[in-house]
Amino acid sequence: MKHVIQILLFTPFILFAQDQDRKIEFPDIPGYLTLVADLHQHTVFSDGSVWPDIRVREAIFDGVDVISLTEHIEYQPHKEDIPHPDRNRSYEVAREYAEGKDLIVINGAEITRSMPPGHANAIFITDANKLILDDPVEVFREAKRQGAFTFWNHPNWTAQRKNGISQLTDMHRQLISEELLDGIEVVNETTYSDEALTIAQDNGLTVMATSDIHGLVDWLFKIPDGGHRPVTLIFAKQRTESSIKEALEAGRTVAWYKNNLIGNADNIQPLIESSLKLREAKYRQNTEVLRVVINNNSDARFLLRNLSDFTFHENSDLVEVLPQGETAIQVKTRTILKNPELSFEVLNATIAPGKHPTLKYNIEVEQ
Ligand SMILES: [Zn+2]
Ligand SMILES: [Zn+2]
Structure with missing residues (x-):
């Protein structure tokens, strides 16, 4: 009997704690809603380990407002077991699962090249299949024809930069000058780059932070120990896809990573003052x-x-x-x-x- 009472007493508290504590919460700032975004994630539709519905459920647990499942276009290790000739399926499956839930899913893909230009995400695309192109610059042009917002992924990745130092190449300068590259990851998964922040600020690129999750968010970011995934806080006029895109293009973002807020002073200051x-x-x-x-x-x-x-x-x-x-x-x-x-x-x-x-x-x- 004593056990039963204990269970009855403790169960609601545990459920409450799990439900509330992991939700990422920041106040709105004057004139804008503060939305929580994780715009770089993977599933079995490229080299991730889970079906897209798991990404939707994780995001809802974490209080994330907007996600994109950005499968590698050029890297498809599960293709033999899970053939999927239509590269929009990951997005479609996630979107169906998110229907009626408090989560916005946007279509995206990861352009996966050697350096330069390395990896980049194109989000708000209309057809991922059309991004299967040889020329690395032409892919960005196609993404832009579809109305994409693009950002450079993990420019500090030691597989492509042995010293971990993010550095622009001529191809990146070309992409920036032709307005084909809009943002840069200052935070990717478990890494942070001061040099990427400088590149963002010198070139007017939007500051991004993403989980780039392949396995489970709970395991990698130690959620049970009070950890949180890296996210981009977006200051949007409304909670809509078009407002989110407008905010990203205008650079109204702050990176939230291991208890650090990173970004331009114009964005950080009102967030701190509202907090x-x-x-x-x-x-x-x-x-x-x-x-x-x-x-x-x-x-x-x-x-x-x-x-x-x-x-x-x-x-x-x-x-x-x-x-x-x-x-x-x-x-x-x-x-x-x-x-x-x-x-x-x-x-x-x-x-x-x-x-x-x-x-x-x-x-x-x-x-
Ligand atoms: Zn990548
Ligand atoms: Zn990735």
Whole structure:
């Protein structure tokens, strides 16, 4: 009997925890919805290990809003066992399975070439079969004829770049100058590239982060231990395919990877400001110590470094603000101030290699 009661008591909690904790959640920013995207994934229709329905279910578990199953065009290791002359089938199967569910599936494919140009994804395509072409530049032209958004995959991949350094070639420069290449993966699977971030910023390419998952998301990204897959946060006007494409083309993205937010300052700043709000600012009774509560309504575990002249009563210069939680700090302002200013360097966000954004609060002290 005791066992039965325990099971009844604990089961709902476990279900709740599994359901809620793994969902990737960030607040909307002024003027835009924040959508969660994983636009580079594989199934048995190329070199992945699962049927497309598993990708749909994983995405729904993770609170992902939009996915693309980007099967390799030129690499088909399961073809003998799973013949599929129509290269759009992976997309169609996933889309059928996602019908009536809260997930957008877009058609995509991975152009799989040696370096240059290496691998690239074309998404929002209308027919993957037409991308079976010899000329590596012609493939991008065909993708563009279909209205694709294209991005360079894992430019830091050590199989194609022994030193792991992302580097443009003449062919990439040609693709960029002919407007055939729109984005670049700064994060792929379990790797990050500062050099790719620089290439993105120097050439106006959209910052992307993807899982490039072949096996199971739970295993690779250690979801049971609190991990998360890398995703691209997209700031879109609406939750539609055309709005998502417009946002990608306009470069309104942030990479979310191993608790790091990576991207252009214009995109990172409003996301951080929407995530971390001051909830309370009041002097402790009979003291000159100001108690400030910072509320975090995002999944990021923020690590803030004090940049102000004040010192803190409980913390060193480092303050951690837990995901979907709040942190109180006690600021020693030395005298009672009406509008003290606090500023922090946000260490878990990157706006250029080695550069972190600044978060400022002009505090209105409650009387
Ligand atoms: Zn690849
Ligand atoms: Zn891939």
